[in-house]
Amino acid sequence: MRYSIFNLLANGLTGNRGWTPAWRDAAPKAAYDAVIVGGGGHGLAAAYYLAKEYGLTNIAVLEKGWIGSGNAGRNTTIIRSNYLLDGNIPLYEQSMKLWEGLEQELNYNAMVSQRGVLNLCHSDAQRDAFARRGNAMRLHGVDAELLDAASVRRLASFLNFDDARFPITGGLLQRRGGTARHDAVVWGYARGADRRGVDIVQNCEVIGLRREGGRIVGVETSRGDIAAPKVGLSVAGNSSRLAQMAGLKLPIESHVLQAFVSEAVKPLIPGVITFGAGHFYISQSDKGGLVFGGDIDGYNSYAQRGNLPTVEDVCEGGMALMPMIGRLRLLRSWGGIVDMSPDGSPIIDATPVDGLYLNAGWCYGGFKATPAAGWCLAHLMATGRPWPTAAAHRLDRFATGRLLDEKGQGAQPNLH
Amino acid sequence: MRLPCPFCGPRDLAEFACRGEVGPDRPDPAAPDAQARFVDYLHDRTNPAGRDREYWRHAAGCRRWLVVERDTKTHEVFAVRLAQGGGS
Numbered sequence: 001m002r003y004s005i006f007n008l009l010a011n012g013l014t015g016n017r018g019w020t021p022a023w024r025d026a027a028p029k030a031a032y033d034a035v036i037v038g039g040g041g042h043g044l045a046a047a048y049y050l051a052k053e054y055g056l057t058n059i060a061v062l063e064k065g066w067i068g069s070g071n072a073g074r075n076t077t078i079i080r081s082n083y084l085l086d087g088n089i090p091l092y093e094q095s096m097k098l099w100e101g102l103e104q105e106l107n108y109n110a111m112v113s114q115r116g117v118l119n120l121c122h123s124d125a126q127r128d129a130f131a132r133r134g135n136a137m138r139l140h141g142v143d144a145e146l147l148d149a150a151s152v153r154r155l156a157s158f159l160n161f162d163d164a165r166f167p168i169t170g171g172l173l174q175r176r177g178g179t180a181r182h183d184a185v186v187w188g189y190a191r192g193a194d195r196r197g198v199d200i201v202q203n204c205e206v207i208g209l210r211r212e213g214g215r216i217v218g219v220e221t222s223r224g225d226i227a228a229p230k231v232g233l234s235v236a237g238n239s240s241r242l243a244q245m246a247g248l249k250l251p252i253e254s255h256v257l258q259a260f261v262s263e264a265v266k267p268l269i270p271g272v273i274t275f276g277a278g279h280f281y282i283s284q285s286d287k288g289g290l291v292f293g294g295d296i297d298g299y300n301s302y303a304q305r306g307n308l309p310t311v312e313d314v315c316e317g318g319m320a321l322m323p324m325i326g327r328l329r330l331l332r333s334w335g336g337i338v339d340m341s342p343d344g345s346p347i348i349d350a351t352p353v354d355g356l357y358l359n360a361g362w363c364y365g366g367f368k369a370t371p372a373a374g375w376c377l378a379h380l381m382a383t384g385r386p387w388p389t390a391a392a393h394r395l396d397r398f399a400t401g402r403l404l405d406e407k408g409q410g411a412q413p414n415l416h
Numbered sequence: 417m418r419l420p421c422p423f424c425g426p427r428d429l430a431e432f433a434c435r436g437e438v439g440p441d442r443p444d445p446a447a448p449d450a451q452a453r454f455v456d457y458l459h460d461r462t463n464p465a466g467r468d469r470e471y472w473r474h475a476a477g478c479r480r481w482l483v484v485e486r487d488t489k490t491h492e493v494f495a496v497r498l499a500q501g502g503g504s
Contacts, residue, residue: 240463251459253436254488299434299472302465302489307417309430342459398459399452411458414434 023194031227039063040072043234044189045374051196054382064205068186074336075367080117080177087392089140098371108188116271117177122166130172166277209245215354232357237337239360253413256301256335262328264288280317306335344416345404349395423478435471
């Protein structure tokens, strides 16, 4: 069913009885041309682009729970492309351009809202760093504006400008950045892939990767064996576990990242605002809740829940930046398991096992990259070659030294 | 999550800094495969889901390095020993 204003009206007038499921809950077949493990945004986007751009329709997405139940349902929905490094900016900007056309592409309301992403700076040195980043972005054709304190005040007068320790001296604004509706992205890609013949198989956990003579021949799942000459792993949080099934040891640590939402209030936060003196970022959902987060907890975890010191740290960041939110009650908090890589950048590459492809290591920045990650994984699986925007995101860069270290932190994953 | 420091007793997680899993020993730079072993030593992780041994430091306490045996799926802590002397 194609969605339009006309069938919305028609269904609204007839008691909404005409809607049909947006995708089939498929049963797994014995063999496919390609299998993607992980039914999150990235995996479903990859399946969509494989079917649409590369004509590979005899494929399946295998999801151990329900689609979008992992990190796709646990992020803070921010989209942006305000990166610094030549290797990274084109990838995130490709994603931003795909976000801008996503709803028309998918005929699905992903609630993409380009309400702006504002990074605040609190010292001259930080402002210099933002000027450099803004210039790097503009050299790649990405929009960036360096604001002084007065311009920031016009955008968000409620901020704690004259804080004695961290006064706000300006900010870097990407107006094209903003937010999208996380699970609508999952559902939109699932619907688009399903319409092109992709099987979306839920409650189907991969428990083994079958290899013969150094190449992949299929997967073992909780719903039986499935033969496939190409397998893509898109399982953030569990990448190490899956790779281990193929005898690979990855440069990845699994960490818990917490996120929070407050009770709903009237429109308050104009876009996405990030604190430059701590790690705190905030936006407001259409329902009115303030959605915010900060640092990872900092220790390896597969538990999908975090600890209180991080909650305290994030809330302190919020109070330092905008004391007005101190009276709001915290409604919910949750944790997602992210792949932390040693240089803070993702890996989209073929593995030493023929036919096994990896999309991993997104740290805490995977959501914004959903369309581009899917596109690049699809291209890689279809052709065996990296898409140009992901050419730097090799698995062997830790051996060759061609790192993508945005933060300059070194090989300590929990500090990125 | 609290960690029972051998010196300070059970202390809040906020006092500790995590270094990561107890990995392979620092390779011999003179070994013929030293480059590959250093890449593994620096970057690769076993990253197990379940029981693991990790280096932690009681940064806001006694500042000693510790070896913590912990479950990464449940956050249950089994044992905390001093790293000095191999953590045994």
